[in-house]
Amino acid sequence: AQSVTQPDIHITVSEGASLELRCNYSYGATPYLFWYVQSPGQGLQLLLKYFSGDTLVQGIKGFEAEFKRSQSSFNLRKPSVHWSDAAEYFCAVYDYKLSFGAGTTVTVRA
Amino acid sequence: KAGVTQTPRYLIKTRGQQVTLSCSPISGHRSVSWYQQTPGQGLQFLFEYFSETQRNKGNFPGRFSGRQFSNSRSEMNVSTLELGDSALYLCASSLSFRGAYYNEQFFGPGTRLTVL
Numbered sequence: 507a508q509s510v511t512q513p514d515i516h517i518t519v520s521e522g523a524s525l526e527l528r529c530n531y532s533y534g535a536t537p538y539l540f541w542y543v544q545s546p547g548q549g550l551q552l553l554l555k556y557f558s559g560d561t562l563v564q565g566i567k568g569f570e571a572e573f574k575r576s577q578s579s580f581n582l583r584k585p586s587v588h589w590s591d592a593a594e595y596f597c598a599v600y601d602y603k604l605s606f607g608a609g610t611t612v613t614v615r616a
Numbered sequence: 617k618a619g620v621t622q623t624p625r626y627l628i629k630t631r632g633q634q635v636t637l638s639c640s641p642i643s644g645h646r647s648v649s650w651y652q653q654t655p656g657q658g659l660q661f662l663f664e665y666f667s668e669t670q671r672n673k674g675n676f677p678g679r680f681s682g683r684q685f686s687n688s689r690s691e692m693n694v695s696t697l698e699l700g701d702s703a704l705y706l707c708a709s710s711l712s713f714r715g716a717y718y719n720e721q722f723f724g725p726g727t728r729l730t731v732l
Contacts, residue, residue: 538718549620549706549723557718596659600718602672603649604708606659 508533510580510597512607519587520615527582527610529597538600539580541571544609545593553595556580567591589614618642620709620724628730634695637727641688641709647671648690649721650682653704662705665690666712694729702731 511530519525531537538557542550554565561573571582580597592614597607621640629635641648649672650662661674665684682692688709694701704726710719 542723547725549725550708551723552720555720598659603661603664603674604651604659604721605661608658 508537508599508601508605510539510599510605510607512595512597512610514610515608516611516613518613518615521589522586525582525584525587525591525612527595527597527612529580529582529607530578531580531597531599532578533599533601536575537580539571539573540598540600540604541565541569541580541582542596542598542606543567543593544596550596553582587612587614589616620707620722622705622707622724622727624727625725626728626730628732629697630732631697631699633697634693635697635729636691636693637705637707637729639690639692639707639709639724641690641707642722645709645711645722646688647710647712647719648684648688649708649710650690650692651706651708652676653706653726654700654702659706662692697731699731702729704728 509532540555541553553569554563556563556573594609596609598604623638647666649664653659664672668684679695684690706726707724708721710721712719
């Protein structure tokens with residue numbers, strides 16, 4: 507079955523510092539991969555998605571992700587974190603339904 | 617354009633009761649999917665409805681059921697509630713173009729169900 511793994515449960519980063527969230531996928535073919543963000547009390551918002559083509563994907567809110575087939579990874583990055591980026595982030599793979607990773611909680615310290 | 621709406625936003629029930637949650641998709645969207653989010657199991661797919669028919673189903677017991685109406689609004693029902701059913705239930709809608717493998721899903725804010 508298709509699945510994604512997020513190795514980091516919680517990450518703390520200083521405001522203005524860079525952020526990288528890890529995601530590893532298990533899928534036989536080229537996966538449809540996504541990053542979602544969830545703020546407290548909110549639903550899920552799509553940050554970016556990868557289907558094929560350019561392996562560096564730009565998303566909303568200044569986020570980007572890089573698809574690396576050789577490492578089965580789809581890591582999310584942001585060069586400079588803002589306090590409003592504190593949230594839970596989910597990596598997901600699509601195979602007629604979304605299968606999510608366990609999520610990574612990001613805390614931003616002043 | 618209005619987003620996905622879910623009602624009620626919060627619900628408290630006791631064990632053994634049943635509950636019905638409602639989801640109104642974005643106007644024009646024909647597919648509605650339901651997900652359960654718990655601290656222990658994370659986000660899990662429940663089922664998807666398209667044109668009033670269940671198209672895909674996750675690995676949940678038969679106590680979890682759903683339906684979709686002709687206006688694409690969807691309801692999910694949980695019968696004989698258990699403590700473990702306490703969760704955030706998220707609904708997502710998509711356009712679901714004919715023949716398209718993937719259609720972007722837009723999520724609602726969820727219904728927080730607490731079972732006492």
